[in-house]
Amino acid sequence: MYGLGIAKGMWVTFKHIFKPTFTIQYPEEVRPIPQNARTNLVWFEERCTGCSTCAQACPDGCILVATSPAEDGSLNIDRYEIDFRICMYCGLCTEACPYDAIQAGGTWKDVTDDFDSMYRDKQALTKFAHEHLKESGFQYPNGMQAPQDVIKLIERES
């Protein structure tokens, strides 16, 4: 029937007039983002044993872990580095870590046009993790509270 398509289209428009809008006026408005959303990767040295499971789980080979034996039988973490230039934020490293030492979360606002700064070494990752803990009331993305010695260390740094 002539005009049926127009009527159907108008009916869809009419139905949506009375529904709440879903549009967020970014950047004036920011949608709430869960603390453990896959926005970034945060590595917490105090939780890491240097087991390298994360590095083995990463399909892109982004993670480098170098360790040496410590006197107490554990491992010194000499290097821990993530190459965010090739990371696809799949989260497999976070799922593989038995100690929740690398977790999904953290800011999504650290965009940069400096490509090389996306290679983060142990020092840069620790700075990022401490900033995250300070901003989140010393809570890890998984909801656990950071230990007192880490809180004291971060407070001394600021």
Ligand code: SF4
């Ligand atoms: S998020 Fe995926 S690609 Fe990125 S470091 Fe982890 S495992 Fe590798």
Ligand code: SF4
């Ligand atoms: S982040 Fe987790 S999986 Fe990776 S070396 Fe540390 S403890 Fe092992």
